[in-house]
Amino acid sequence: MKVVGLIVEYNPLHNGHLYHYQESLRATGADASVAVMSGNFLQRGEPAIVNKWARAQMALDIGIDLVLELPTAYCTQNAEVFAYGAVATLDALGIVQQVCFGSESGDISWLQELAAQLKDEPVPFKEALKTHLNLGLPYPKAYARAASSLAGVPEELLGQPNNILGLNYVLAIKRLESSIQPATITRQKAGYHQANITDQQIASATALRKLIFEQSLESIKPYVPPSTLHILMLEKAQDRFPMSWENFYLLLTHSLTVHSPEALANIHEMEEGIEHRIKKHHPSALAFQDLMEAVKTKRYTWNRIQRLFLYILLNLQKKEMERLKQDQKPPYIRVLGFSEKGRQLLHMARNFWPYGGVAFLSR
Amino acid sequence: MKVVGLIVEYNPLHNGHLYHYQESLRATGADASVAVMSGNFLQRGEPAIVNKWARAQMALDIGIDLVLELPTAYCTQNAEVFAYGAVATLDALGIVQQVCFGSESGDISWLQELAAQLKDEPVPFKEALKTHLNLGLPYPKAYARAASSLAGVPEELLGQPNNILGLNYVLAIKRLESSIQPATITRQKAGYHQANITDQQIASATALRKLIFEQSLESIKPYVPPSTLHILMLEKAQDRFPMSWENFYLLLTHSLTVHSPEALANIHEMEEGIEHRIKKHHPSALAFQDLMEAVKTKRYTWNRIQRLFLYILLNLQKKEMERLKQDQKPPYIRVLGFSEKGRQLLHMARNFWPYGGVAFLSR
Numbered sequence: 019m020k021v022v023g024l025i026v027e028y029n030p031l032h033n034g035h036l037y038h039y040q041e042s043l044r045a046t047g048a049d050a051s052v053a054v055m056s057g058n059f060l061q062r063g064e065p066a067i068v069n070k071w072a073r074a075q076m077a078l079d080i081g082i083d084l085v086l087e088l089p090t091a092y093c094t095q096n097a098e099v100f101a102y103g104a105v106a107t108l109d110a111l112g113i114v115q116q117v118c119f120g121s122e123s124g125d126i127s128w129l130q131e132l133a134a135q136l137k138d139e140p141v142p143f144k145e146a147l148k149t150h151l152n153l154g155l156p157y158p159k160a161y162a163r164a165a166s167s168l169a170g171v172p173e174e175l176l177g178q179p180n181n182i183l184g185l186n187y188v189l190a191i192k193r194l195e196s197s198i199q200p201a202t203i204t205r206q207k208a209g210y211h212q213a214n215i216t217d218q219q220i221a222s223a224t225a226l227r228k229l230i231f232e233q234s235l236e237s238i239k240p241y242v243p244p245s246t247l248h249i250l251m252l253e254k255a256q257d258r259f260p261m262s263w264e265n266f267y268l269l270l271t272h273s274l275t276v277h278s279p280e281a282l283a284n285i286h287e288m289e290e291g292i293e294h295r296i297k298k299h300h301p302s303a304l305a306f307q308d309l310m311e312a313v314k315t316k317r318y319t320w321n322r323i324q325r326l327f328l329y330i331l332l333n334l335q336k337k338e339m340e341r342l343k344q345d346q347k348p349p350y351i352r353v354l355g356f357s358e359k360g361r362q363l364l365h366m367a368r369n370f371w372p373y374g375g376v377a378f379l380s381r
Numbered sequence: 382m383k384v385v386g387l388i389v390e391y392n393p394l395h396n397g398h399l400y401h402y403q404e405s406l407r408a409t410g411a412d413a414s415v416a417v418m419s420g421n422f423l424q425r426g427e428p429a430i431v432n433k434w435a436r437a438q439m440a441l442d443i444g445i446d447l448v449l450e451l452p453t454a455y456c457t458q459n460a461e462v463f464a465y466g467a468v469a470t471l472d473a474l475g476i477v478q479q480v481c482f483g484s485e486s487g488d489i490s491w492l493q494e495l496a497a498q499l500k501d502e503p504v505p506f507k508e509a510l511k512t513h514l515n516l517g518l519p520y521p522k523a524y525a526r527a528a529s530s531l532a533g534v535p536e537e538l539l540g541q542p543n544n545i546l547g548l549n550y551v552l553a554i555k556r557l558e559s560s561i562q563p564a565t566i567t568r569q570k571a572g573y574h575q576a577n578i579t580d581q582q583i584a585s586a587t588a589l590r591k592l593i594f595e596q597s598l599e600s601i602k603p604y605v606p607p608s609t610l611h612i613l614m615l616e617k618a619q620d621r622f623p624m625s626w627e628n629f630y631l632l633l634t635h636s637l638t639v640h641s642p643e644a645l646a647n648i649h650e651m652e653e654g655i656e657h658r659i660k661k662h663h664p665s666a667l668a669f670q671d672l673m674e675a676v677k678t679k680r681y682t683w684n685r686i687q688r689l690f691l692y693i694l695l696n697l698q699k700k701e702m703e704r705l706k707q708d709q710k711p712p713y714i715r716v717l718g719f720s721e722k723g724r725q726l727l728h729m730a731r732n733f734w735p736y737g738g739v740a741f742l743s744r
Contacts, residue, residue, distance in 0.1 A: 268632070269631070272635070273635075276695055276696035331639075
């Protein structure tokens with residue numbers, strides 16, 4: 019069986035994702051698919067609009083055969099760690115031959131070449147990165163500039179978030195020495211950050227979430243498969259949708275209240291004394307949005323601060339992340355759902371599973 | 382001005398408390414009163430049924446002149462620490478000549494004698510206490526047995542919670558070498574733990590809370606001053622009453638989820654590996670009561686477990702409590718309310734205040 023791997027968030031699953039899934043099958047000639055999907059928290063450091071079980075069902079409903087959870091320790095990190103965890107999970111399964119991702123460029127060759135150069139983090143690259151960071155550039159911009167000067171790739175290409183993710187998928191494959199082959203297809207129309215809907219059929223997940231919060235759930239109907247809307251309606255009826263940071267703000271503010279700056283300094287990615295800035299502002303913030311506005315600076319991007327808050331919420335400690343980094347393999351594989359064909363894939367994967375022990379978690 | 386100190390929880394303030402207040406003035410001949418009152422959490426390890434500001438107003442309404450907060454680090458501890466913190470707060474004020482507490486016995490002399498013997502924790506007492514604890518007796522019972530055998534006091538007397546508190550007030554006075562004189566009056570009718578109402582006018586706070594939760598707020602009317610009922614109705618209208626552990630269960634369960642047993646072991650009074658027992662049972666407990674039932678044992682009394690949960694909720698660490706214990710003086714004095722006479726008391730107290738610096742906290 020020829021199996022393609024997809025790396026997804028599906029927050030929520032929409033027509034663009036359906037297109038990506040179908041094109042991935044077509045482009046790779048695969049006859050089965052495995053999606054590695056973020057759990058309840060996402061790369062930008064925020065809760066998914068609906069829980070992982072509901073989103074896994076959306077994936078199964080468009081035809082994906084097996085949905086695995088990308089462990090939280092990976093799925094809430096920067097592009098490098100996110101990509102590494104996702105590829106490592108697909109690789110650990112032992113049955114995936116190709117991974118196919120959407121990118122702005124739609125061209126795999128320059129990503130392959132650039133990844134080959136960046137793989138071992140050459141000194142000129144690291145020095146350029148450091149220089150740009152010291153000049154006050156936020157990390158993604160500094161990274162793009164340093165990488166582009168290394169390889170003569172236009173900086174604009176590396177400023178596009180799905181190209182950067184793609185680059186990191188290819189880097190992860192190389193670093194893991196995985197046999198998985200990367201492939202990419204061009205993303206359709208709606209940009210990742212595009213908040214306004216310009217097309218009748220395809221809109222970004224960001225735009226859809228905006229519609230849901232500012233208009234109504236029903237307003238996303240033209241842009242999603244029927245199953246997505248159906249599942250969201252069921253979850254809404256049970257008060258489990260839509261979720262946002264505000265649902266977790268009481269818990270966050272409790273954690274911020276009872277922990278000293280010294281304790282907060284042990285949290286993953288808490289650096290440069292920003293814990294003092296957070297402790298200073300949180301007593302007067304009545305909502306999560308207030309706190310974000312108060313804490314963010316030019317240097318600390320929205321996503322970076324959101325992630326910090328998530329690490330506080332989850333009590334993700336520096337020393338735990340260090341332990342995880344030393345481990346090449348993912349800590350576990352949690353199966354979120356499978357079709358009949360997915361059941362066969364699981365059977366094959368169990369035989370391939372190279373690590374031994376009870377690695378597959380059930381619900 | 383002759384000032385009497387009272388040590389109270391007022392959860393809520395009822396006719397028995399009114400009697401205690403009036404009798405204290407009569408018995409001591411005082412013309413002004415200061416109450417040291419627990420904050421939002423109480424000695425038994427549970428949240429007060431209503432917040433401290435509302436309870437301070439009840440105290441002012443029966444005529445108390447000045448209400449100070451007993452800092453949380455003291456008011457949620459065993460009788461010894463609770464009593465020490467309360468007496469230390471009154472003592473630090475510098476204007477209180479007597480403290481008057483209710484007790485089952487109503488006799489100060491045997492408490493004075495016993496305290497004189499226990500003050501330096503003589504070896505025979507400590508050994509007897511250890512023996513009884515090792516036999517599996519809960520701490521209050523073991524303490525009563527050891528103290529009674531030391532002084533020839535009937536064990537029953539020391540099994541009564543207000544006698545034990547009284548003993549600890551006298552002990553604290555001796556240990557602080559305070560000039561405050563202790564006095565006691567006999568408690569009226571309703572026992573501390575008595576849950577059924579046997580009298581038309583006086584009922585215990587426990588019985589009143591039971592009435593509130595099982596019947597209605599209005600049903601406590603015969604047993605409380607009119608102001609108590611009025612204040613509780615106002616707080617209820619603002620959804621701030623009645624509070625119970627269930628209101629804090631989400632926060633507790635979040636803390637239990639994100640902290641490892643190793644981290645929980647740093648919490649004040651977490652001993653003998655009970656953190657593992659807590660971690661084991663909490664995932665299946667849907668409410669605070671379920672968790673309590675699952676965790677408690679013969680050795681770990683209800684109050685002790687409740688206090689442990691409170692220390693987890695407040696993230697009260699062993700090392701912080703050690704720091705506090707090394708300090709003879711209370712960490713702060715927070716004024717919760719005062720009458721016109723109370724304002725004069727505050728003025729006098731500021732002049733007496735022996736520690737310097739900004740010691741009085743405002744709201």
